[in-house]
Amino acid sequence: MHEMSIALAVIGQVEEAAGRAGDITAVREVRLQVGELAGVVPEALSFCFELACAGTVLEGAELVTDFVPGRARCAPCAHEWAVGMPPLLSCPRCDGGSTDLLSGRELQIVAVRWEDGRTPAPTREPIPEER
Amino acid sequence: MCRVVDLHQAVLAKNDRAADTLRAELAARGTTVVNLLSSPGSGKTALLERELVEARDRAVPVAALTADLATENDAERLARSGVPVRQILTDGLCHLEAGMLAGHLEGWLPTPVRLLFVENVGNLVCPASYDLGETLRVVLASVTEGEDKPLKYPTAFGLAHLVVVTKTDIAEAVGFDEAAFRANVERVNPGVEVLLTSARRELGVGLLLDRALAAAAGAPVHSPVMAREPHPHTHEHAGDHTDLAHDHSADDADHTNGTAAMAQPRP
Numbered sequence: 001m002h003e004m005s006i007a008l009a010v011i012g013q014v015e016e017a018a019g020r021a022g023d024i025t026a027v028r029e030v031r032l033q034v035g036e037l038a039g040v041v042p043e044a045l046s047f048c049f050e051l052a053c054a055g056t057v058l059e060g061a062e063l064v065t066d067f068v069p070g071r072a073r074c075a076p077c078a079h080e081w082a083v084g085m086p087p088l089l090s091c092p093r094c095d096g097g098s099t100d101l102l103s104g105r106e107l108q109i110v111a112v113r114w115e116d117g118r119t120p121a122p123t124r125e126p127i128p129e130e131r
Numbered sequence: 132m133c134r135v136v137d138l139h140q141a142v143l144a145k146n147d148r149a150a151d152t153l154r155a156e157l158a159a160r161g162t163t164v165v166n167l168l169s170s171p172g173s174g175k176t177a178l179l180e181r182e183l184v185e186a187r188d189r190a191v192p193v194a195a196l197t198a199d200l201a202t203e204n205d206a207e208r209l210a211r212s213g214v215p216v217r218q219i220l221t222d223g224l225c226h227l228e229a230g231m232l233a234g235h236l237e238g239w240l241p242t243p244v245r246l247l248f249v250e251n252v253g254n255l256v257c258p259a260s261y262d263l264g265e266t267l268r269v270v271l272a273s274v275t276e277g278e279d280k281p282l283k284y285p286t287a288f289g290l291a292h293l294v295v296v297t298k299t300d301i302a303e304a305v306g307f308d309e310a311a312f313r314a315n316v317e318r319v320n321p322g323v324e325v326l327l328t329s330a331r332r333e334l335g336v337g338l339l340l341d342r343a344l345a346a347a348a349g350a351p352v353h354s355p356v357m358a359r360e361p362h363p364h365t366h367e368h369a370g371d372h373t374d375l376a377h378d379h380s381a382d383d384a385d386h387t388n389g390t391a392a393m394a395q396p397r398p
């Protein structure tokens with residue numbers, strides 16, 4: 001199932017980030033951005049995520065998905081519209097095909113909330129981001 | 132202590148990086164990848180068989196990889212063309228990933244190969260999300276699958292560089308409405324070319340090879356609207372985002388900066 005592969009990719013990346021951060025004892029929440037055109041069903045993803053987290057540092061973590069509606073803009077006539085599902089990607093006003101997709105393809109881990117073994121202190125240790 | 136850490140990682144970043152690496156490595160050897168996607172039974176293997184024979188007749192060096200959940204039948208069919216063919220068994224995985232493809236090419240990909248055709252797992256959902264390092268992504272649909280197929284699988288059709296209709300020999304018998312199909316393709320992928328083929332009657336055979344050779348020669352391929360990605364980072368930020376390490380660090384209590392809306396701690 002597609003969403004299982006996506007869930008495993010999310011878990012793998014969070015595990016790696018946790019490994020880099022060091023002494024992460026539990027992940028509480030993973031925040032995802034899922035675009036309308038990302039080809040992912042959020043409910044199915046949540047289901048797979050919960051299953052796949054078992055036995056990892058993410059066990060019990062909540063997956064919060066921020067839905068991003070698809071929006072497009074026509075380059076020639078500047079009309080902007082919600083693409084909908086199934087998406088309409090040619091301009092409904094001038095029928096032009098040179099459309100810019102403004103949003104809707106997002107599929108990214110925005111943030112995580114986790115517990116580390118450190119005691120609260122003013123020193124902040126940066127976590128390197130992967131690019 | 133509990134902290135919220137900003138990651139901003141594309142979920143498929145690893146695959147995308149592997150695909151870019153593979154594309155560059157293959158380009159350096161003069162090889163271009165063509166990724167073929169469709170539902171099971173649309174006629175990928177049948178058309179590819181013809182295209183491989185056509186390539187052999189034109190003395191174009193090509194090779195093919197075919198992915199299947201469990202059987203080697205497709206590889207046997209394709210191998211009849213006489214070009215190098217390899218089967219990938221995905222063991223139940225419903226799509227190929229760039230790293231898997233790279234692994235199967237290692238020590239196998241002959242030289243020189245101008246075009247490497249990859250028959251993806253029969254599925255229009257997941258393979259659409261995985262870049263395999265291809266230069267040309269081709270989505271096929273047979274005339275028996277209904278004119279609204281592009282609307283049911285908008286990600287697959289929306290990201291195609293080329294759409295191929297198969298089994299046109301039976302179009303009339305099944306009442307295939309070509310205009311409706313084209314309109315639906317146009318809705319999700321304006322400007323993409325649609326080719327009509329029949330492997331059975333040898334109609335339109337060689338067109339796919341022509342398009343692939345043009346792409347390999349550096350001719351611009353179609354740019355799908357859906358693939359024109361905006362800057363993915365859309366949430367509001369208090370600070371700038373140039374450092375590689377912004378940890379919206381802190382315990383829950385003091386997480387009150389501008390990112391709180393997206394990284395709101397649970398009570």
Ligand SMILES: Nc1nc2c(ncn2[C@@H]2O[C@H](COP(=O)(O)OP(=O)(O)O)[C@@H](O)[C@H]2O)c(=O)[nH]1
Nearest residue numbers: 171172173174175176177253298301329330331
């Ligand atoms: N009538 C007709 N049948 C075809 C054509 N191409 C493939 N088929 C049939 O469709 C079925 C599936 O074809 P296949 O190439 O295995 O599809 P794949 O699963 O996409 O690789 C087989 O029974 C083929 O004989 C065609 O051009 N015309």
Ligand SMILES: [Mg+2]
Nearest residue numbers: 175176205250
């Ligand atoms: Mg096949």
Ligand SMILES: [Zn+2]
Nearest residue numbers: 074077091094
């Ligand atoms: Zn317009």
Ligand SMILES: [Zn+2]
Nearest residue numbers: 137139368372
């Ligand atoms: Zn950020």
Ligand SMILES: [Zn+2]
Nearest residue numbers: 002225226257
């Ligand atoms: Zn899959």
